[in-house]
Amino acid sequence: MLKRVHFPPSILPYLLVAPQVAITLIFFIWPAAEALYQSFLIEDAFGLSTEFVWFENFDALFKDPQYTGAFLRTAFFSGAVAFLSLSLAIVLAGFADRVVRGATVYRTLLIWPYAIAPVLAGALWAFMFNPTLGIISYALEFINVDWNYKVNGRQAMALVIMAAAWKQVAYNFLFYLAAMQSIPKSVIEAAAIDGAGPIRRFWTIIFPLVSPTTFFLLVINAVYAFFDTFGIIDAVTQGGPANATTILVYKVYNDGFVGLDLGGSAAQSVILMALVIAMTVVQFRFIEKKVEY
Amino acid sequence: MASLTLKDLYKSYGNTEVLHGISGEIQDGEFVVIVGPSGCGKSTLLRMIAGLEIISAGEVYIGDRKVNDLEPADRDIAMVFQNYALYPHMSVRQNMAYGLKIRGISKKEINRRVEEAADILEIREYLDRKPRQLSGGQRQRVAMGRAIVREPEVFLFDEPLSNLDAKLRVQMRLEIRKLQQRLGVTAVYVTHDQVEAMTLGDRLMVLNAGYVEQFGTPLELYERPASLFVAGFIGSPAMNFLEAKGQPDGMLQLENGVVISGAKSEGPVTLGMRPEHLIEDTEGPIRIEVSVLEQLGANTLIHGTLEGTEREMVASLPGIHQLEPGRVLGFLIRPDELHQFDSKTGKRL
Ligand SMILES: Nc1ncnc2c1ncn2[C@@H]1O[C@H](COP(=O)(O)OP(=O)(O)OP(=O)(O)O)[C@@H](O)[C@H]1O
Ligand SMILES: [Mg+2]
Numbered sequence: 001m002l003k004r005v006h007f008p009p010s011i012l013p014y015l016l017v018a019p020q021v022a023i024t025l026i027f028f029i030w031p032a033a034e035a036l037y038q039s040f041l042i043e044d045a046f047g048l049s050t051e052f053v054w055f056e057n058f059d060a061l062f063k064d065p066q067y068t069g070a071f072l073r074t075a076f077f078s079g080a081v082a083f084l085s086l087s088l089a090i091v092l093a094g095f096a097d098r099v100v101r102g103a104t105v106y107r108t109l110l111i112w113p114y115a116i117a118p119v120l121a122g123a124l125w126a127f128m129f130n131p132t133l134g135i136i137s138y139a140l141e142f143i144n145v146d147w148n149y150k151v152n153g154r155q156a157m158a159l160v161i162m163a164a165a166w167k168q169v170a171y172n173f174l175f176y177l178a179a180m181q182s183i184p185k186s187v188i189e190a191a192a193i194d195g196a197g198p199i200r201r202f203w204t205i206i207f208p209l210v211s212p213t214t215f216f217l218l219v220i221n222a223v224y225a226f227f228d229t230f231g232i233i234d235a236v237t238q239g240g241p242a243n244a245t246t247i248l249v250y251k252v253y254n255d256g257f258v259g260l261d262l263g264g265s266a267a268q269s270v271i272l273m274a275l276v277i278a279m280t281v282v283q284f285r286f287i288e289k290k291v292e293y
Numbered sequence: 294m295a296s297l298t299l300k301d302l303y304k305s306y307g308n309t310e311v312l313h314g315i316s317g318e319i320q321d322g323e324f325v326v327i328v329g330p331s332g333c334g335k336s337t338l339l340r341m342i343a344g345l346e347i348i349s350a351g352e353v354y355i356g357d358r359k360v361n362d363l364e365p366a367d368r369d370i371a372m373v374f375q376n377y378a379l380y381p382h383m384s385v386r387q388n389m390a391y392g393l394k395i396r397g398i399s400k401k402e403i404n405r406r407v408e409e410a411a412d413i414l415e416i417r418e419y420l421d422r423k424p425r426q427l428s429g430g431q432r433q434r435v436a437m438g439r440a441i442v443r444e445p446e447v448f449l450f451d452e453p454l455s456n457l458d459a460k461l462r463v464q465m466r467l468e469i470r471k472l473q474q475r476l477g478v479t480a481v482y483v484t485h486d487q488v489e490a491m492t493l494g495d496r497l498m499v500l501n502a503g504y505v506e507q508f509g510t511p512l513e514l515y516e517r518p519a520s521l522f523v524a525g526f527i528g529s530p531a532m533n534f535l536e537a538k539g540q541p542d543g544m545l546q547l548e549n550g551v552v553i554s555g556a557k558s559e560g561p562v563t564l565g566m567r568p569e570h571l572i573e574d575t576e577g578p579i580r581i582e583v584s585v586l587e588q589l590g591a592n593t594l595i596h597g598t599l600e601g602t603e604r605e606m607v608a609s610l611p612g613i614h615q616l617e618p619g620r621v622l623g624f625l626i627r628p629d630e631l632h633q634f635d636s637k638t639g640k641r642l
Binding site: 184186187189190191192193194195196197200204205208209 | 343344345364365366370371372374375376378379380381382391392395396439443
């Protein structure tokens with residue numbers, strides 16, 4: 001049993017947390033409540049009258065094949081981004097863990113992408129892959145790849161996945177490197193003496209031992225792909241061509257600010273909110289439990 | 294099983310050389326202990342044999358195979374690490390089977406070997422546990438088991454007992470020795486503990502600052518230490534050292550002017566006398582002024598100074614003695630138990 005310590009009532013603690021509470025209220029709770037409220041309204045095309053419709057907006061969303069399409073697309077996009085950036089990061093960390101000399105240079109170079117704003121990262125990739133000007137498009141021509149992500153939806157998706165994954169590699173790399181360096185060197189050496197080559201050591205020793213990190217990063221990366229990739233998509237494809245890269249966050253923006261369907265857009269953002277809350281809960285649950293090995 | 298040959302091994306890290314030409318032959322089935330103070334290069338030497346460190350110069354042979362350029366896996370060795378280095382995510386059984394699986398040994402044979410090793414080491418009931426569910430001593434056994442099942446040519450141990458408590462250490466020490474004799478495998482064992490070294494080793498390689506001081510049986514090291522370093526390192530309580538001068542008439546003049554017989558050369562020498570070799574004798578020329586007694590039951594350690602000097606001396610007398618501080622006792626020493634070393638080089642005379 002914990003003993004309770006009683007302090008005389010004082011307003012100091014309330015004063016101390018007040019700024020944080022104010023910020024949360026103004027920048028999070030208020031807009032969230034507003035969105036929730038909006039999601040129950042339908043506004044006519046001219047913005048002249050609004051009607052309270054309960055769950056009609058949500059109902060319409062789930063009946064809209066565009067929306068369910070965006071849902072699946074987002075799932076695919078997040079999965080691909082997480083998989084690509086995690087696998088790249090773990091391979092790079094595996095090498096960095098073995099390198100002794102020049103490790104700092106190598107690490108610094110790898111960490112740079114993380115410091116770049118999403119929009120800039122998007123612009124960078126858009127530029128490299130620009131169908132007419134891009135250096136990579138130019139190179140692709142030589143191997144007879146007909147590259148034009150502005151008309152080819154699959155190529156557009158591939159491009160935003162690469163851009164989004166690239167930006168996240170640095171972050172994942174740092175976590176993986178730290179996890180690998182906390183594995184005692186002698187465990188790896190024992191495996192080497194037992195006859196395991198580098199690749200086998202990686203799969204049978206290192207990979208299982210960093211699995212808690214993998215799980216943690218999986219959630220982080222999924223959240224990132226769901227929410228933080230707006231800038232990249234906006235800079236590279238604006239959701240196109242033909243909605244091929246319109247993921248949920250982008251659709252919220254597009255329907256609300258371009259299509260001016262405020263009620264529908266608000267309903268979408270409420271769903272996203274529910275998703276992020278769910279993911280956070282999952283993450284905290286598992287981090288507290290720790291993955292057993 | 295195989296012999297192990299070290300030929301003039303050097304090791305440098307960058308510009309610092311830490312091993313300066315180590316040579317030695319280890320016979321098939323022999324148990325050799327590498328012993329020396331912390332930082333003298335014991336682990337480095339062992340890891341070079343294992344293939345975990347690059348050999349800067351020199352050669353290592355296992356049997357008549359030169360193994361310098363072989364991967365650790367191809368050297369047919371097994372190693373027990375100080376921190377055990379068990380695979381934390383695998384059960385005890387999987388830990389022991391790991392190396393066998395990689396070598397493509399059949400499931401049946403793997404099971405047979407794992408269970409046999411588990412019986413020898415009495416860890417059968419823990420086979421399905423994870424390492425973190427074991428005590429230090431049990432982990433130690435699993436680490437040994439992992440080495441045994443491989444049936445290697447050479448066993449390497451790097452201070453495998455230093456994380457255990459004193460009692461368990463003594464017990465495991467005996468078990469390791471029994472096990473090695475039973476398997477008849479060549480073993481190289483690193484420790485900084487001279488008692489462990491003396492009790493375990495067929496032969497001891499005493500290392501000091503990257504040089505071999507002496508390589509011989511425990512008795513050779515005890516009876517004829519090749520240098521001041523070995524003399525001081527082997528034996529407990531440690532040997533007494535005193536400065537003396539060899540006289541032309543074959544006598545040795547001690548620091549307090551007293552002379553004893555047995556000079557081997559003229560000029561300054563360092564004398565070494567083991568506490569247990571000092572024989573009490575009222576007429577004895579080596580006179581010690583008693584300061585403190587340590588009663589060990591079977592014998593008594595007498596701490597004091599050489600009469601008329603500040604030179605600290607220890608003598609060990611069998612049985613129980615009661616002496617008041619300040620008393621002066623006389624001691625004798627047999628000439629063959631009086632060690633003499635060159636004061637400058639530290640080499641035995
Ligand atoms: N990777 C390294 N880089 C540079 N110097 C090293 C390296 N590893 C060991 N040394 C040096 O080599 C010397 C021998 O080290 P080693 O680990 O072999 O000592 P040891 O005899 O095993 O000591 P201990 O009993 O403390 O384990 C030490 O002086 C150490 O500082
Ligand atoms: Mg060591």
